[in-house]
Every structure is written in structure tokens, then in C-alpha cells.
Amino acid sequence: MAAPESGDGNNGAARMVTLISSDNTRFEVEAAAASLSQTLQLTILDGGGGGGDGIPLPNVDSATLSKVLEYCIKHAPAAANGGAPNATAVDRAELERFDNEFVNIDQSVLYSLIMAAHNLEIEGLQSLVAKKVADMIKGKSPMEIRRTLGFPDPTPEEQAEMNAHMLEYGWAYE
Amino acid sequence: MDESRKRTNPSSTPAAIVSVLTSDDLLGEILLRLAFPTHLIHAAAVCRRWLRVASDRALLARFRARHPPPLLGFYSVSNYIPKFWRAPGRHPPEIASAIRRAASLLDESGGGLVTDVVDSRGGHLLVNFGGRDAYDEAMVVSPLLLPTSSS
Incomplete structure (x- = not known):
């Protein structure tokens, strides 16, 4: 993003970090996207996850992590805008469309996602999956x-x- | 009793469902996102733990803030004839049944003996019971919690 370079450490906007799933798959992702996780945010701010090190995530398998990162990458730009108060209606509609599509998944995937969102403390994702489960049980x-x-x-x-x-x-x- | 476990759970994630259901925080976040109080009541009946989480005061306060209770209607009394005025408009079935309940206090099924509605608070009503000639007796009733009788 073309946001002014501030606060984001001194490594520039496209700093990458590596996350390692429970089955030892390595995922390289922008620090801004991974930082949507409250759990990872401090480690990343401290400079962790760079170089060859990687941050191990023993509770998240690769299939789930790849799904989680898909969410983070999509939502990172809006999050960087401070919850996107100045996002256009089109941007918001696009994110909403993405979110709806994103949770249109098998129950087993959904449950892994719920646990991952919880463990990694990704607020938006927690809220999205909780809404999905609520939708599944309402009226029953x-x-x-x-x-x-x-x-x-x-x-x-x-x-x-x-x-x-x-x-x-x-x-x-x- | 364990036979039901053979159903539906893909073998890759048998533990995940249990994990979801064992965190009270997580369950609370799910319950908060139900759209109507009736949904929350249904969820509360699922098992003891769900009942406990759904009855938590802090959770209920958040639920209320998120889904402000709609006005079902109001009671009025003139010449010893109490009347319930339904909130106008179309209501989803969840609200419509609560409105029927609130109104039914004053029909035959509610005894037809309420002569005055004195005050109300939090879904409870202070009413006077008794006919025009009888000695009135003050009573607190909760229309939504009355046992289902004929209707």
C-alpha cells in the first residue's frame, strides 16, 4: 500500500515473515497480513519471523493456515487503514462478498478455522466464523x-x- | 450412547468440534450473533453448559445491546377494560409469537380477570385481578412466561 511509511518498523512496507504450520510447511507472507493476528503481532514487531527463522504455529495445520492467510491478505489493506473508515462502498461490498464466499465451506474446515482464529486471535475472522455458526443454528x-x-x-x-x-x-x- | 459419534464427523478433525464447544468464550461469541432472543432460548436448551453460557449476565447485557428488544406493544386501561395495543407493522415470526403472548394475558385464555395494569418492568406486569364487583388483588405476572394453556 502507498500508506506513509511510519510506525511500521524500518524495513519498508513489504516486509515478509515466515510462518511454519504444525506439519512443517513454510508460508511466506507480508508482515502486515500476519499482524492481523494479535498473537503474532508482538513477535513480528520485535522483528521475529524474518530471515530463515520463521514462527512455528504448532496448533495450525497447513490447510487451515493457508485458508487463514487468504483471509489476512485480503483484509490487511483495510486493516492498515485503521478499520477502513475511508474505504469506499465498493471496497466494503467486495470484502463482504469475499467474507460470505470465504465461510461457504465444509463443517470440518469451518471448525478448524474457528480454532485457528481463536488461537491466533484474529478478531475479524473470529467474528466472521462465529456469525457463520450462529447462522447455522438460528431458527433451529x-x-x-x-x-x-x-x-x-x-x-x-x-x-x-x-x-x-x-x-x-x-x-x-x- | 457413543454410537451417534459415528455420524458426520470427518475423520481428519474429530477433536475440532469438541474444541469449539468447550471454550465458553467462543460459544458466547456465537450466541451473541443469534438474531433473536428466541434463538438464544433455543440454544440455551441444547445442554447444561450452553444454558449456563446463555444465562450469563454479562453475555445477556451484550446480547441486549446488540439486539435491542423491540416494542411488542403496550397496555392501556379505561373503565376497567384493559386493552393490549400491538406494535403496528409486520413482524418476523419470532416477534409475532411474543406479541400474541403479551396480548393473550387479556383474552379468555388469560382468565379475562385483569382489571387494571398498574405498572411494568422488564417484561413483568403489576396488575389487579378481579371482576368489577369483586375485591381486586394486586399480582405480578409475566405474560411471556405464563405456561402455555389452550392456545
Whole structure:
């Protein structure tokens, strides 16, 4: 980006860092994109991840990391604009389109993504995946929610508690 | 009981689903993004832990701030005849059922014995019960929490 060079360390705008997934795949990515992760931000500010070193991410496999970085690269420019207060409507619409498409994925990928977003503390991604799960369960009955998210079948005791709760809040089920 | 586990979980990530469901913070963030209080109530019935997370005061305060409760309508009383005025407009089914509930307090199914609605706070009403000739009795009722009767 053509942002004025300030605050971003002294290595220029396109400083690269290397991230290493749990299965030892190396990903080279712009520091600005990786810094969307609160967890990585300090390390990167301290100059970590450059050269041959790389930052190991023992909790994130390569398939998930590549997906996470796709998000970070797309969102880094807007984030660099301070949450993009001056972004155009077109830019915002494009990011929204990207986000919708981005979470249109298998449940298994989604769950890995949720964990990665949580571990790496990527705020925008956390919010995006949480919204996705919320969309999956909204309007569903408690039983349907359990099935959707892959809960085991309820024990008779759990079933009884569920029924009691549904009776108590009858109006919410009309 | 474990037989249900054979379903749906791709073998590559059996642990991930459990991980998602074991962090209260994460679950809270998901619940916050449900669109209506009714959705939150359904989620609360899923299991004990979800009930605990969904009942957390801080979470409920955030939920309320994010999804300000809509006005369902209001009660008025004249000549011992209380009336419920529904909020005008079209409502999503989640809100419409709550409005029916609020109104039903005053129909036959609600007893038809409310003579005065004195005050309201947080979904609770202070009402007087009793016929025109009977001795009125003050009572607190919560229309949304009344057990489902005939309707």
C-alpha cells in the first residue's frame, strides 16, 4: 500500500515473515497480513519471523493456515487503514462478498478455522466464523442444533431437561 | 450412547468440534450473533453448559445491546377494560409469537380477570385481578412466561 511509511518498523512496507504450520510447511507472507493476528503481532514487531527463522504455529495445520492467510491478505489493506473508515462502498461490498464466499465451506474446515482464529486471535475472522455458526443454528430447535453441530444423542436425563426448558419457555417455540 | 459419534464427523478433525464447544468464550461469541432472543432460548436448551453460557449476565447485557428488544406493544386501561395495543407493522415470526403472548394475558385464555395494569418492568406486569364487583388483588405476572394453556 502507498500508506506513509511510519510506525511500521524500518524495513519498508513489504516486509515478509515466515510462518511454519504444525506439519512443517513454510508460508511466506507480508508482515502486515500476519499482524492481523494479535498473537503474532508482538513477535513480528520485535522483528521475529524474518530471515530463515520463521514462527512455528504448532496448533495450525497447513490447510487451515493457508485458508487463514487468504483471509489476512485480503483484509490487511483495510486493516492498515485503521478499520477502513475511508474505504469506499465498493471496497466494503467486495470484502463482504469475499467474507460470505470465504465461510461457504465444509463443517470440518469451518471448525478448524474457528480454532485457528481463536488461537491466533484474529478478531475479524473470529467474528466472521462465529456469525457463520450462529447462522447455522438460528431458527433451529434444540435437537436440530445438536444434530447440526454433531452432538452425541442426548441422555434420557438431558432429554428431560431439554423438554422442561422448552415447556417453561413455551412462547419461544410457538 | 457413543454410537451417534459415528455420524458426520470427518475423520481428519474429530477433536475440532469438541474444541469449539468447550471454550465458553467462543460459544458466547456465537450466541451473541443469534438474531433473536428466541434463538438464544433455543440454544440455551441444547445442554447444561450452553444454558449456563446463555444465562450469563454479562453475555445477556451484550446480547441486549446488540439486539435491542423491540416494542411488542403496550397496555392501556379505561373503565376497567384493559386493552393490549400491538406494535403496528409486520413482524418476523419470532416477534409475532411474543406479541400474541403479551396480548393473550387479556383474552379468555388469560382468565379475562385483569382489571387494571398498574405498572411494568422488564417484561413483568403489576396488575389487579378481579371482576368489577369483586375485591381486586394486586399480582405480578409475566405474560411471556405464563405456561402455555389452550392456545
